[in-house]
Amino acid sequence: MAEREIEELLVFYVGGTLDPIETARMEAAIAADPALELQVATLRALREASEETAQSPGEFGLARLMRDVETDSAPRAAMPRTRIWQAVAGIAVAAFLAQAVLVTQSSDEVTLAGEDVSGDLIVAFAPDATEGAIRDLLVSEGLIIVDGPSALGLYVLELPDGADPTAATDALVASGLVESVEDAP
Amino acid sequence: MADELAPLLQAVAGGDKAALSGLYRALETPLYKFIRSRLNDPHEAADLHHDVFMEIWRKAGSFEGRSTVKTWVFGIAYRKVIDRFRKGARTDLKDEVPDQIDDAPNPEAALAATQEAGHVRHCLDELKDEHRLAVTLAFYQDLGYREIAEIAKVPEGTVKTRVYHAKQLLLRCLSGRGVEGAV
Numbered sequence: 001m002a003e004r005e006i007e008e009l010l011v012f013y014v015g016g017t018l019d020p021i022e023t024a025r026m027e028a029a030i031a032a033d034p035a036l037e038l039q040v041a042t043l044r045a046l047r048e049a050s051e052e053t054a055q056s057p058g059e060f061g062l063a064r065l066m067r068d069v070e071t072d073s074a075p076r077a078a079m080p081r082t083r084i085w086q087a088v089a090g091i092a093v094a095a096f097l098a099q100a101v102l103v104t105q106s107s108d109e110v111t112l113a114g115e116d117v118s119g120d121l122i123v124a125f126a127p128d129a130t131e132g133a134i135r136d137l138l139v140s141e142g143l144i145i146v147d148g149p150s151a152l153g154l155y156v157l158e159l160p161d162g163a164d165p166t167a168a169t170d171a172l173v174a175s176g177l178v179e180s181v182e183d184a185p
Numbered sequence: 186m187a188d189e190l191a192p193l194l195q196a197v198a199g200g201d202k203a204a205l206s207g208l209y210r211a212l213e214t215p216l217y218k219f220i221r222s223r224l225n226d227p228h229e230a231a232d233l234h235h236d237v238f239m240e241i242w243r244k245a246g247s248f249e250g251r252s253t254v255k256t257w258v259f260g261i262a263y264r265k266v267i268d269r270f271r272k273g274a275r276t277d278l279k280d281e282v283p284d285q286i287d288d289a290p291n292p293e294a295a296l297a298a299t300q301e302a303g304h305v306r307h308c309l310d311e312l313k314d315e316h317r318l319a320v321t322l323a324f325y326q327d328l329g330y331r332e333i334a335e336i337a338k339v340p341e342g343t344v345k346t347r348v349y350h351a352k353q354l355l356l357r358c359l360s361g362r363g364v365e366g367a368v
Contacts, residue, residue: 004347008345009330011320011352017329038292042356046297047324056217057231062209065238072242108248144206 001025006036014043059138060129063145063155070118070147119146119156120165121172122182129177137175141168156184190254205242212258213238213359215326219259222309222321223266229342233269237262252335259326260336263318270314271301315352346362 006029012018013026030036057064120141125134138145142163148155159168165183172178190211217234224230240261248257297303309317315329315337322328323337323344330348334341 004349007352008349011348012330013321013329015329017323017332035292039297042292042296042299042359043324043352045296046305046355046359049299049302049305055227056214057234058213058237061231061235061238064235064243065205065209066202068235068239069205069242071331072239139210142204146202148352164229174349 001029010036010039012042014040014047055131059135059145060131060149063148066144066146067148072127092156118158119184120159121157121169122154122180123157123172124154124179126177126179133175133177137172137177143168188253188255194241194245194248194257197242198248202203205238208241208254209238212255216258216262217328220262222325223318224269229269233265234260234263246250252332254303256328256332256335259322259328259332260338263322266318267314291360292356292360297357298359298362301335301362302323304359304362307327308355308362310353311358314353316354317353318343318348319347320351320355 009018009022009026013030018026030040056159109119118164137143138157142160143157145155147156157168169181169183172181190208193204193208193211197208213234215236217230220237221227221230224233236278241258241356244261249253252260298308309320312320319333319337322333323330328336330341330344333344333348343348
């Protein structure tokens with residue numbers, strides 16, 4: 001392997017994305033050249049040092065996505081014929097679920113208005129609940145945020161098929177991450 | 186190796202929102218890191234991140250399986266990042282950084298400089314767009330040069346060259362900061 005080619009593949013070697021033959025050649029070249037070995041050490045340190053700590057949108061980004069997907073009317077890309085049956089099934093499911101949720105406040109009571117609600121539970125997360133903790137909770141219970149936050153900070157959650165709403169409510173309450181849980185009407 | 190995300194994307198193409206959630210959870214963090222590495226504004230990055238998943242929702246049916254799902258998704262993000270810069274008519278002063286590096290970096294000084302996150306961030310910021318995008322995908326998203334070539338729609342040799350120059354520029358920049366720090 002030429003020197004320039006080794007240099008070109010060094011980053012990919014550190015990233016572990018080379019095929020086995022390329023990797024073996026790189027390992028042989030690095031073992032024979034202390035300068036390359038030092039470069040590898042530097043690149044590994046660089047990789048570790050720049051591990052991004054930026055907080056991704058997480059479950060709140062997912063909630064936003066689900067809300068916009070519900071209301072999205074853009075034409076969907078054509079699908080191969082073999083997947084048309086899935087589209088038909090998907091449209092049927094979407095038609096069943098595509099219902100607007102409008103959260104309003106009446107007197108001291110929070111009520112859900114609108115014709116139907118595409119969710120099972122309405123929750124308010126505790127102010128100190130972190131996104132990571134909320135994510136872990138939702139993933140462990142198979143819950144999905146399908147709408148929210150409302151003006152009142154409420155989220156609508158959807159249960160997995162066949163899940164017991166009471167058990168899910170108990171799990172949410174026991175987590176200490178929610179301030180309130182109610183069944184969606 | 187089977188693409189673990191392909192069944193999810195196939196279900197998304199059929200309008201399955203739970204599959205979209207699964208795909209989101211699998212890819213949202215690396216995708217956000219990639220976008221955030223190029224956009225300094227976290228709100229702008231979050232908006233673009235959202236746009237990528239909306240496009241996945243709308244265009245899942247157009248995925249032809251010629252690449253992995255991850256590559257396809259990062260290709261969408263890559264184009265959106267490029268478009269954002271073009272639409273914003275931003276002047277990228279980093280284009281003035283030369284492609285060819287004459288003086289060899291000092292690896293010891295570069296290694297010392299990696300201990301300071303600020304040095305690393307500064308040197309990454311110094312790279313011109315095409316270098317930074319390539320090295321970010323290669324280094325922090327663990328994508329191979331073949332996948333990056335598909336994402337950026339350039340030949341594999343171009344990707345290798347960009348990543349090579351990015352590496353040299355990064356090491357040279359870090360060398361300078363490592364030497365400065367030692368003085």
